[in-house]
Amino acid sequence: MTGIRLKRDFFIRDVLDVAPDLLGKTIVIMSVDGVPGRYRVIEVEAYRGSEDKACHASKGRTARTEVMYMEGGRLYVYLIYGMYWMLNVVAGAENDPQAVLIRGVENLNGPGKLTKKFGIDRTFYGEDLSKSDRIWFEESGFTPAVKISERIGIDYAGDYWKSRPWRFFV
Numbered sequence: 449m450t451g452i453r454l455k456r457d458f459f460i461r462d463v464l465d466v467a468p469d470l471l472g473k474t475i476v477i478m479s480v481d482g483v484p485g486r487y488r489v490i491e492v493e494a495y496r497g498s499e500d501k502a503c504h505a506s507k508g509r510t511a512r513t514e515v516m517y518m519e520g521g522r523l524y525v526y527l528i529y530g531m532y533w534m535l536n537v538v539a540g541a542e543n544d545p546q547a548v549l550i551r552g553v554e555n556l557n558g559p560g561k562l563t564k565k566f567g568i569d570r571t572f573y574g575e576d577l578s579k580s581d582r583i584w585f586e587e588s589g590f591t592p593a594v595k596i597s598e599r600i601g602i603d604y605a606g607d608y609w610k611s612r613p614w615r616f617f618v
Contacts, residue, residue, distance in 0.1 A: 451586030456578045459520030463539040463546035467494040468616040470548060472590040477566045478582045491552035493599045494614040497545055502605035505545035515574045516545035523575040532560030533569050592618040
C-alpha cells in the first residue's frame, strides 16, 4: 500500500509541529535493487534553531550545517563517533535552522542502526524529500498517541536544553 508523498509545505513549519506530526508517517527508502521499503516512524527528536544548545546550528553556520538554513524538506545527514550516520529532516523557513532527528521506525530503534540498515550515508545530505526518487515520507493514515520526554544523549547542552520535552515517540 502506498500513501501520498508529503509535500514541502508539511516541512516548512516549526520543528515542534513537524516532529510529532512525523510520528506514524511512512518513510520510504528505495533499496539498491529498486524495491521500496516502507517503515512507520515511531521516534523523533526536535532541534530548534541557533538558540538550542543541542542543535548543531548553535555553533553557527558552517559547511556541515548549511542545509539546516535551507527551507524545510531536505535531509541533514552527518557522522557521529566516526561511525554512525544520523538522519535528520530539515524543518522551518529558510534561515531558521531546525531539524528532526529520526530515532526509530517500527521494529528498528536507534538512529545509527536505522541508517546502517537503510544504507543512508553522506550522499543523502541535502536530498530534497519533495523530489527524491530514493527517499521520501508518505501519509500513512495512522495517527498514533504521541508520548513526550526529554531528548537523549545531549548532556553537553546543559540542563535547560537537555530537559526540553522535545523527544516524541509512539
